[in-house]
Amino acid sequence: MPKPTKTALKKGKEAAPGKGIGSSASNPAIAEPPQWPAFKGLLPPELLQLETTLDHQIVTIPRFFTSSLCNTYIQFLSSLPLTTTPSKPKRGEAVRVNDRFQVQDPAFAKRLWLETGLKELLEREESRQQLWNQEELDASVKAWGLNPNIRIYRYTKGQFFDKHYDDSNTLMLGSPPSPHRTIYTLLLYLTGPADGVVGGETAFYRTEPYIPLSKKELKDLAASGEPHVIEVQPEKGMALLHRHGDECLLHEGKEVMAGVKWIIRSDVVLEC
Ligand SMILES: O=C(O)CCC(=O)C(=O)O
Numbered sequence: 420m421p422k423p424t425k426t427a428l429k430k431g432k433e434a435a436p437g438k439g440i441g442s443s444a445s446n447p448a449i450a451e452p453p454q455w456p457a458f459k460g461l462l463p464p465e466l467l468q469l470e471t472t473l474d475h476q477i478v479t480i481p482r483f484f485t486s487s488l489c490n491t492y493i494q495f496l497s498s499l500p501l502t503t504t505p506s507k508p509k510r511g512e513a514v515r516v517n518d519r520f521q522v523q524d525p526a527f528a529k530r531l532w533l534e535t536g537l538k539e540l541l542e543r544e545e546s547r548q549q550l551w552n553q554e555e556l557d558a559s560v561k562a563w564g565l566n567p568n569i570r571i572y573r574y575t576k577g578q579f580f581d582k583h584y585d586d587s588n589t590l591m592l593g594s595p596p597s598p599h600r601t602i603y604t605l606l607l608y609l610t611g612p613a614d615g616v617v618g619g620e621t622a623f624y625r626t627e628p629y630i631p632l633s634k635k636e637l638k639d640l641a642a643s644g645e646p647h648v649i650e651v652q653p654e655k656g657m658a659l660l661h662r663h664g665d666e667c668l669l670h671e672g673k674e675v676m677a678g679v680k681w682i683i684r685s686d687v688v689l690e691c
Pocket residue numbers: 433572580585604606619620621622670671672673682684
């Protein structure tokens with residue numbers, strides 16, 4: 420198979436849920452929520468911890484899923500009808516070359532929020548300081564749950580997700596339904612170097628004005644002549660949260676050079 424080429428489109432947006440590739444009414448992949456495996460053998464929530472990569476922007480949760488739970492999920496996800504995204508995106512959308520499955524599944528989003536300890540972890544005072552800026556802390560911002568729009572990505576050798584920003588979406592959630600907005604992208608990596616994955620880093624470009632660089636950082640940046648890149652290596656079972664919407668950093672899923680990178684994607688949601 421020819422290797423997909425990266426095109427000139429550099430600052431696309433991800434396809435909007437319900438409008439994107441793999442989400443048309445004719446696509447059987449979105450019809451029925453699947454029978455997701457149980458979350459067996461998770462670490463107790465008190466052993467989970469947020470690690471900050473960039474204050475109020477990028478945090479990770481190592482060992483969010485255990486290795487054996489990742490393997491159970493990979494086996495299960497492999498049986499789903501994933502569709503390969505065409506390499507020609509709609510205007511303004513990022514070039515994304517991967518295999519994908521998308522489903523609206525409020526019940527699974529709720530389980531992923533409650534049964535994994537994620538809610539508990541994000542509500543901890545220490546985590547709140549890592550996630551929310553002073554203005555948000557003053558306003559007592561609190562995560563409400565996860566976006567029911569669950570996306571599964573599989574990247575094999577040569578596949579990637581080109582540079583883009585993730586939009587925030589306003590969703591009617593809860594009962595009775597009320598407006599909520601997405602604020603953090605959730606990426607849960609099911610594979611990593613332990614599975615032979617080479618490449619596939621999620622890379623963030625810190626050149627935007629809403630993350631002011633310190634004087635030293637600016638000096639280093641000028642000296643290096645390179646944009647300031649933060650690369651997160653996918654790690655089996657690790658979750659990553661990054662701020663999206665107006666404050667989203669330009670980012671990409673770099674090309675996978677070997678192995679198979681699997682991701683479960685959702686978003687953290689706030690009440691409006
Ligand atoms: O696969 C990755 O590392 C990035 C995925 C991503 O940017 C997205 O889902 O919007």
